[in-house]
Amino acid sequence: MVQAGLLPGCCICTKKRTNTILMADALLFHTEGATATYVEVILPLALPKPFTYRVPEALVQEAAFGKRVEVQFGKSKRYSALIIGLKSEAPAHDTKPIISVIDEAPIVTKAQIALWRWMADYYLCTLGEVMNAALPANLKLASETVVTLSPLFDRDFEGLNDQEYLIAEALTLQQELSIDDIRGILQRKSVYPLIRAMLDKRVIYLKEDLQEKYKPKTIGCVRLQEPYASQPNTLNEAFDKLSRSGRQTEALMAYLHLSKQLDFVRKQDVYDKAQVDSTVLRAMEKKGILEIYDREVSRLGGYEEETVNAQDLSAQQTTALEGIKQAFASEKPVLLHGVTGSGKTRVYTELMQEAIARGEQVLYLLPEIALTTQIISRLEKTFGGDIAIYHSRMSNNERVELWNSALNGRPVLLGARSSLFLPFQKLGLIIIDEEHDPSFKQYDPAPRYNARDTALYLGHLHGSRVLLGTATPSLESYQNAQKGKYALVQMRERFGGLKLPGISLVDLKQEQKERKLQSHFSSVLLSSLRQTLGRGEQAILFQNRRGHSPVYRCTTCGWHAECIHCDVSLTYHKFHNNLRCHYCGYQAALPPACPACGDKKLALQGFGTEKIEDELKVYLPEARIARMDLDTVKGKHAHARLINDFEEGRLDILVGTQMVTKGLDFEKVALVGVLSADQLLQYPDFRAGERAFQLMMQVAGRAGRKHRQGEVLIQGFNTSHPVLQEVLNGDYAGFFAREMMERQEFHYPPYLRLIRITLKHTKPERVNEAARLYEKWLKKALGQWVMGPALPTVARVRGYYLLDFMIKIPHGAKNLQKVKAIVREATDNLSLAQGLSSVRVNTDVDPY
Structure with a gap:
C-alpha cells in the first residue's frame, strides 16, 4: 500500500523519495508567470479522449512519454495514468497537477500507442479500454479506500458498540486499515453501514491510497x-570464531x-547440505561471518537442458521456405x-532462427493456450531460454515480468491473442499459426478485436514480416491470396511421405434403421475403437459440447430446466x-419432479463430452479414457498434465471439445471420431x-501423423451435406468456390463489412425503447444498410435483455468511416436520452 503522494514501487525500478519533495510543488497555487508543462495521459477508463494534467516544476525533468504517473481523477479517486504526450500550451479547462511519476523508464513504446490508437478507432472503443486490455493488471494501479483514526477522536471508546470498538482499537495499534482488513477483523462482508456510523461519530475518516500491486519475487540467500567476502585469505579467522560450534x-x-x-x-541450500536450521545461520550472522539477504528472482523460470539443432529440412520445406x-x-x-502434418512448424523455426540472427524479435501467435504446451516444448529444444510464453493462465506478477522481458528484448515471444500488446523493441517477424481459428476474436470486453487482423497492422507499424499458417485458411485470407494481396505458399504433402488419413462417413439414419446404433456410437466406430486399442494405438473422439446432457426435460408436458439469468437450457454435469x-x-x-405439471418423468436429453466419457467406460471397460474440455483443464497445469499423459501412452482415448482439434501432434493416434457432424x-x-x-x-489431421495412415470416422444423419462431401474428399478448393458463391449471393463477408451493435438492459421495456430510438437514428442516415433491431439467438444473458442491429457496409474506407461516425453519434445521443443513459451499447466491428 502506498500513501497518497508517496511514490509507489515500479516493475522497472523503485525510487525512494519523501512525501514533501513530491507533494510540495503540487500544493502551491499555479501562477500566470510560472513555466508550465502539460501531459496528455490515458486513464484505465472508457473516456472519449486522453486527459490533460499539469506537471509540477519539481517533476518536469521526470515526466516523459510512456511513463506512468499518479493522478487524481474525479473527487478523490487516484489512478496510475500513462503519459502519451507532452505539451506546453495550456488547455482551455482547468488542470490538476500530477502527484508523482511512478517509473524511471518508459513501460510502453511509441509503436504500442500507435497500435492502441488504431484499435480504438477501428474497433469503435476508447483508448482507456485498449489500455485496460493491454497492460498487465499489476501495472494498472487504482486507489483503495483506507480508514484511519480521525484527529477529532479523543480515544474515548464509550458510545461505541462491540464492532466499532474492535475497529477503533485496531486503528490505535495500526495507523491504517483497508476495507478488506476491516472485513477480516469483523469476519463479515458488509462493513459499509458500520463505516458510515463511525464517520458520523467522527471516530474515523477516509482517504484514498494508491495501491502498488506488483511485488518482485524474492528468496532468502x-x-x-x-x-x-573480498579477502578469502581471512577465512581462517572465521573458522576460528566457529571452532566451538x-x-x-x-x-x-x-x-x-x-x-x-x-x-x-x-x-x-545450506540447510539441506549441512543439515542445520535457521538458528545456526542467525548465530553466524551475529558473529559477522554470514549475511542473510533477500534476492529478487524471476518467476518465469528458464530452460536448463541443452538445446539441439533442428532436423534437416525436407525438399518440400526447403521449397516453401524459399517461396516465403x-x-x-x-x-x-x-x-x-x-x-496437417506437412511440417509447417519446422519452416517457422528456420525463419525464427534467421530473425534472431539479425537481432530481431519474433512474435509467435497461437489462437489459445491449449496449443502452447506442445509447441513450447518443441521450440525450447531449439531456442532454449530465448523463448517466453504469455497467456491468461499466468499470474499477474508473472505477466509483469514477461512484459519487462519483452521490453528488454527477449528474442521470441509466444502466446495467445493478448501477446500482441507486449512492448516489442525490434519486432522483425510475426507468425500467426492456425490463422483461421475463431479464438483469435475477442468478444468481451472491449476492444472486440481480431488478433489476426491486428497482428497485420502491428507488422505494418514495425515493418515486420508476417506469416499466416494453417491447413484450412479462412475465406478472407484465401481470397486475399487469390487477389494477390497476400503471397500464397502451399505444402500439399505430409512430412516423410505419409498419406493423409482415410476419411469415412457413417450414416446414423442407416445405423438406427438397422438397430446397430448403441447410444451415440455407431457399430462402425465401436468396432474401429476396439481394433485400434487392440493394436496398442490411441484414439481421439470429438464432440463440440461439454457437460453430460444439454437438456433436462419433462417427457409429459415438455418443460425443460432453464437458467434464471439467461435464455438457455441448463446443462447437466454428472461429476457435480x-x-x-x-x-x-x-x-x-x-428437481425431483416437474415444476410445471408435477410429473416425475424427467429425462436427460442430448450428449456432451462428459456423457461420452461415461458411456465409453461401459462399452470399452478396459480402456483408459480422459476428457479434455473447459471443465477438466481449469488448473494452471491441468492441460499440460493431460497432454503429457496422452503423449506418453498412459491414456488410450481422449474425448474432447474443439481443444483436441488444434495443432496437437500425437505419435500413436490412429483413429479420430467425430460424433455429431450435424450439430456443427x-x-x-x-x-x-x-x-x-x-x-x-x-481434427482429422490428428490421425496417423507418424508411422501409418490414420482413419477418420464422421458420424451424421445428413451425410449428403455438401460440406461433408468436401471434407470426405479433402477438397478445400471446391469448398472455397461454393462457399464464396453463397456469401456473394446473400451479401456476407468477405464481400462486405459487418458491424453488430447490441443494446443491453435489465428491463425489457427500457431496451425496447432504446432500440426504437437507435433504429430511427441509424436508418435515417444509413437506410437499407441497417438490419434490426432483432432478438439474438440467446436474447437474455446474465440478467440483461439484448437486442441486435447489424449494419452491412459495402467495401470502401469512406463507407466504413461514415458508418462509424454515425454509430458513435447515435451511441452518444442514446447516453443523453432521458431515462436511457443506463442502456449499454456494445459495438463489434467484424463480429465473426
Missing part, C-alpha cells in the same frame, strides 16, 4: 560479510562448497497453406450432479459451414 562450522563449509558451483546460495523469403522481399504477408449455465455459471440442483452444420451462423469444414479437417 546468504553471502559472506566483510572482510571475508561444529554445526556452524559445517554450515560455513557447506556455504563455501556451494558458492563455487552456484551464482548465489539460498538459505535452503521471396514474398517477404516484396513486403507482402504470406499465407502458408500446408496440410447439478445443472449449470454455460453463459453465466448459474448452478441448480436437479446446423448452428445459426453464416459461418457454420466454414467452421464445420475447418474443425473436421483439423
Whole structure:
C-alpha cells in the first residue's frame, strides 16, 4: 500500500523519495508567470479522449512519454495514468497537477500507442479500454479506500458498540486499515453501514491510497560479510570464531562448497547440505561471518537442458521456405497453406532462427493456450531460454515480468491473442499459426478485436514480416491470396511421405434403421475403437459440447430446466450432479419432479463430452479414457498434465471439445471420431459451414501423423451435406468456390463489412425503447444498410435483455468511416436520452 503522494514501487525500478519533495510543488497555487508543462495521459477508463494534467516544476525533468504517473481523477479517486504526450500550451479547462511519476523508464513504446490508437478507432472503443486490455493488471494501479483514526477522536471508546470498538482499537495499534482488513477483523462482508456510523461519530475518516500491486519475487540467500567476502585469505579467522560450534562450522563449509558451483546460495541450500536450521545461520550472522539477504528472482523460470539443432529440412520445406523469403522481399504477408502434418512448424523455426540472427524479435501467435504446451516444448529444444510464453493462465506478477522481458528484448515471444500488446523493441517477424481459428476474436470486453487482423497492422507499424499458417485458411485470407494481396505458399504433402488419413462417413439414419446404433456410437466406430486399442494405438473422439446432457426435460408436458439469468437450457454435469449455465455459471440442483405439471418423468436429453466419457467406460471397460474440455483443464497445469499423459501412452482415448482439434501432434493416434457432424452444420451462423469444414479437417489431421495412415470416422444423419462431401474428399478448393458463391449471393463477408451493435438492459421495456430510438437514428442516415433491431439467438444473458442491429457496409474506407461516425453519434445521443443513459451499447466491428 502506498500513501497518497508517496511514490509507489515500479516493475522497472523503485525510487525512494519523501512525501514533501513530491507533494510540495503540487500544493502551491499555479501562477500566470510560472513555466508550465502539460501531459496528455490515458486513464484505465472508457473516456472519449486522453486527459490533460499539469506537471509540477519539481517533476518536469521526470515526466516523459510512456511513463506512468499518479493522478487524481474525479473527487478523490487516484489512478496510475500513462503519459502519451507532452505539451506546453495550456488547455482551455482547468488542470490538476500530477502527484508523482511512478517509473524511471518508459513501460510502453511509441509503436504500442500507435497500435492502441488504431484499435480504438477501428474497433469503435476508447483508448482507456485498449489500455485496460493491454497492460498487465499489476501495472494498472487504482486507489483503495483506507480508514484511519480521525484527529477529532479523543480515544474515548464509550458510545461505541462491540464492532466499532474492535475497529477503533485496531486503528490505535495500526495507523491504517483497508476495507478488506476491516472485513477480516469483523469476519463479515458488509462493513459499509458500520463505516458510515463511525464517520458520523467522527471516530474515523477516509482517504484514498494508491495501491502498488506488483511485488518482485524474492528468496532468502546468504553471502559472506566483510572482510571475508573480498579477502578469502581471512577465512581462517572465521573458522576460528566457529571452532566451538561444529554445526556452524559445517554450515560455513557447506556455504563455501556451494558458492563455487552456484551464482548465489539460498538459505535452503545450506540447510539441506549441512543439515542445520535457521538458528545456526542467525548465530553466524551475529558473529559477522554470514549475511542473510533477500534476492529478487524471476518467476518465469528458464530452460536448463541443452538445446539441439533442428532436423534437416525436407525438399518440400526447403521449397516453401524459399517461396516465403521471396514474398517477404516484396513486403507482402504470406499465407502458408500446408496440410496437417506437412511440417509447417519446422519452416517457422528456420525463419525464427534467421530473425534472431539479425537481432530481431519474433512474435509467435497461437489462437489459445491449449496449443502452447506442445509447441513450447518443441521450440525450447531449439531456442532454449530465448523463448517466453504469455497467456491468461499466468499470474499477474508473472505477466509483469514477461512484459519487462519483452521490453528488454527477449528474442521470441509466444502466446495467445493478448501477446500482441507486449512492448516489442525490434519486432522483425510475426507468425500467426492456425490463422483461421475463431479464438483469435475477442468478444468481451472491449476492444472486440481480431488478433489476426491486428497482428497485420502491428507488422505494418514495425515493418515486420508476417506469416499466416494453417491447413484450412479462412475465406478472407484465401481470397486475399487469390487477389494477390497476400503471397500464397502451399505444402500439399505430409512430412516423410505419409498419406493423409482415410476419411469415412457413417450414416446414423442407416445405423438406427438397422438397430446397430448403441447410444451415440455407431457399430462402425465401436468396432474401429476396439481394433485400434487392440493394436496398442490411441484414439481421439470429438464432440463440440461439454457437460453430460444439454437438456433436462419433462417427457409429459415438455418443460425443460432453464437458467434464471439467461435464455438457455441448463446443462447437466454428472461429476457435480447439478445443472449449470454455460453463459453465466448459474448452478441448480436437479428437481425431483416437474415444476410445471408435477410429473416425475424427467429425462436427460442430448450428449456432451462428459456423457461420452461415461458411456465409453461401459462399452470399452478396459480402456483408459480422459476428457479434455473447459471443465477438466481449469488448473494452471491441468492441460499440460493431460497432454503429457496422452503423449506418453498412459491414456488410450481422449474425448474432447474443439481443444483436441488444434495443432496437437500425437505419435500413436490412429483413429479420430467425430460424433455429431450435424450439430456443427446446423448452428445459426453464416459461418457454420466454414467452421464445420475447418474443425473436421483439423481434427482429422490428428490421425496417423507418424508411422501409418490414420482413419477418420464422421458420424451424421445428413451425410449428403455438401460440406461433408468436401471434407470426405479433402477438397478445400471446391469448398472455397461454393462457399464464396453463397456469401456473394446473400451479401456476407468477405464481400462486405459487418458491424453488430447490441443494446443491453435489465428491463425489457427500457431496451425496447432504446432500440426504437437507435433504429430511427441509424436508418435515417444509413437506410437499407441497417438490419434490426432483432432478438439474438440467446436474447437474455446474465440478467440483461439484448437486442441486435447489424449494419452491412459495402467495401470502401469512406463507407466504413461514415458508418462509424454515425454509430458513435447515435451511441452518444442514446447516453443523453432521458431515462436511457443506463442502456449499454456494445459495438463489434467484424463480429465473426
